[in-house]
Amino acid sequence: IIVILDFGSQYSELIARRIRETQVYSEVISYRTTAEQLQKINPKGIIISGGPNSVYSDYAPHCDPEIWKLGVPILGVCYGMQLMVNQLGGEVIKAERGEYGKASLYIDDPTDLLTNVEEGTTMWMSHGDSVITMPSGFELLAHTDNTPCAAIAHHDKKLYGVQFHPEVVHSQGGIALIRNFVYHICDCEPTWTTAAFVEESIQEIRAKVGDKRVLLALSGGVDSSTLAFLLYKAIGEQLTCVFIDQGFMRKLEPERLVKLFKEQFHIPVEYVNARERFISAIAGVTDPEEKRRRIGHEFISVFEETSKNLGHFDYLAQGTLYPDVIESADTNVDPKNGERVAVKIKSHHNVGGLPKDLRFKLVEPLRKLFKDEVRKVGRSIGLPEEIVQRQPFPGPGLAIRILGEVTSDRLNILRDADLIVRQEINQRGLYNEVWQAFAVLLPIRSVGVMGDKRTYAYPIVLRIVTSEDGMTADWARIPYDVLEAISTRIVNEVKGVNRVVYDITSKPPGTIEWE
Numbered sequence: 053i054i055v056i057l058d059f060g061s062q063y064s065e066l067i068a069r070r071i072r073e074t075q076v077y078s079e080v081i082s083y084r085t086t087a088e089q090l091q092k093i094n095p096k097g098i099i100i101s102g103g104p105n106s107v108y109s110d111y112a113p114h115c116d117p118e119i120w121k122l123g124v125p126i127l128g129v130c131y132g133m134q135l136m137v138n139q140l141g142g143e144v145i146k147a148e149r150g151e152y153g154k155a156s157l158y159i160d161d162p163t164d165l166l167t168n169v170e171e172g173t174t175m176w177m178s179h180g181d182s183v184i185t186m187p188s189g190f191e192l193l194a195h196t197d198n199t200p201c202a203a204i205a206h207h208d209k210k211l212y213g214v215q216f217h218p219e220v221v222h223s224q225g226g227i228a229l230i231r232n233f234v235y236h237i238c239d240c241e242p243t244w245t246t247a248a249f250v251e252e253s254i255q256e257i258r259a260k261v262g263d264k265r266v267l268l269a270l271s272g273g274v275d276s277s278t279l280a281f282l283l284y285k286a287i288g289e290q291l292t293c294v295f296i297d298q299g300f301m302r303k304l305e306p307e308r309l310v311k312l313f314k315e316q317f318h319i320p321v322e323y324v325n326a327r328e329r330f331i332s333a334i335a336g337v338t339d340p341e342e343k344r345r346r347i348g349h350e351f352i353s354v355f356e357e358t359s360k361n362l363g364h365f366d367y368l369a370q371g372t373l374y375p376d377v378i379e380s381a382d383t384n385v386d387p388k389n390g391e392r393v394a395v396k397i398k399s400h401h402n403v404g405g406l407p408k409d410l411r412f413k414l415v416e417p418l419r420k421l422f423k424d425e426v427r428k429v430g431r432s433i434g435l436p437e438e439i440v441q442r443q444p445f446p447g448p449g450l451a452i453r454i455l456g457e458v459t460s461d462r463l464n465i466l467r468d469a470d471l472i473v474r475q476e477i478n479q480r481g482l483y484n485e486v487w488q489a490f491a492v493l494l495p496i497r498s499v500g501v502m503g504d505k506r507t508y509a510y511p512i513v514l515r516i517v518t519s520e521d522g523m524t525a526d527w528a529r530i531p532y533d534v535l536e537a538i539s540t541r542i543v544n545e546v547k548g549v550n551r552v553v554y555d556i557t558s559k560p561p562g563t564i565e566w567e
């Protein structure tokens with residue numbers, strides 16, 4: 053294992069993902085972890101992340117100084133390098149000119165950390181402080197036009213620092229550098245593979261669950277489907293999958309999902325038709341938060357009733373992923389008074405999720421995985437691409453894509469429009485090119501004309517975005533002819549719609565969903 057001491061960089065998770073891509077397991081842990089605790093973890097290498105602070109400010113977070121003496125190779129990235137320099141007796145100052153964006157790296161020592169990194173390669177910089185004096189025993193590995201110490205090393209102690217971010221995609225030589233650190237400096241073996249993970253988690257599930265029964269709420273997404281597959285492989289009939297149909301899924305999806313699981317995968321699924329209950333629960337509700345709250349509440353009660361009807365279960369399976377488990381580093385302090393400032397914008401709380409105080413113990417076999425690793429696992433155990441590559445879909449489904457009151461009529465209209473969007477995007481090979489493509493129904497009407505008759509009907513909003521992680525997004529530059537085909541088909545084929553508009557707002561300031 054390689055551990056990343058997180059000082060609050062937005063890239064800490066990304067570093068872990070990059071390391072795992074080299075098939076070496078990696079975890080993000082708190083910057084407060086002591087040298088003693090680290091000795092117990094016994095990592096092959098340590099990475100000190102970047103962070104939003106200046107090392108010379110009064111409230112700058114530090115790491116346990118004993119860490120430098122552990123004899124374990126350490127790579128400091130950005131703030132991590134400045135911290136290393138500062139704690140080991142070098143000097144960091146506010147740079148005359150900060151450096152943000154791409155920079156060419158000029159190599160002074162092409163061995164060791166920079167083996168196979170090309171002279172002049174592009175690296176991504178984002179810093180206002182710079183190292184001006186290295187601590188004793190350190191040597192210069194590379195510089196850029198603006199940054200004299202862009203990469204440094206204490207070869208004997210295996211301490212390394214880089215001012216740039218090798219983990220981001222814009223850093224061309226970044227992967228080579230990470231591989232050098234992981235394989236040559238830390239001497240790691242590439243053992244973190246999908247096959248090894250599947251094998252290990254099957255053993256772990258069996259050991260944990262024994263002969264007890266496990267309940268799983270299937271949603272049709274890649275996480276719960278992969279979870280179902282893994283558990284079924286491990287414990288077979290001791291697993292019961294429940295699929296609660298809230299009535300807010302896309303056209304034909306509930307039927308397709310149940311059929312796929314039963315007929316193709318031979319995993320039994322309890323189908324619960326709760327459509328009436330859900331639509332009554334939100335009848336007349338127009339406030340989006342209230343809608344979400346009621347749907348969440350209804351989900352829990354239907355789930356509890358269903359589980360009681362199905363007999364006794366000791367365990368509940370949950371698709372918790374690694375990003376849900378990592379704690380934020382809370383290193384953002386107000387430089388004036390040292391008070392903590394919250395900056396992390398947490399992703400959506402999944403209202404399809406269940407509260408922790410249900411009467412079950414939890415099995416969470418995906419806890420260690422990032423989303424892209426879940427996809428790999430899903431694929432390796434035979435999930436079809438349509439589930440592996442499925443675009444994100446909110447827990448409350450189409451109910452939050454109808455603004456204002458949700459009625460059966462409006463649901464039917466939206467489902468038909470949404471199907472056309474999916475068909476056209478799919479047919480033109482755009483499905484995997486975009487993050488999400490869907491339709492939204494607005495609860496207003498506008499005037500149109502069709503066959504010499506005046507119409508007064510709903511508009512449909514097309515929302516198609518590109519994104520890396522859903523936290524920021526841009527509207528997709530879809531070719532006009534595709535937009536035209538979608539618009540024409542919706543207006544012609546979906547009764548109740550006479551206008552289609554395209555949302556050209558990025559996130560921020562917009563959000564991806566409309567509610």
Ligand code: XMP
Pocket residue numbers: 400401402403404444445446447448488522523559562563564565566567
């Ligand atoms: P927003 O609308 O905040 O959405 O830009 C960001 C991403 O989150 C998805 N989303 C949800 N996912 N349960 C989920 O599992 C939810 O309740 C939920 N609401 C939004 C959204 O589709 C987008 O990918």
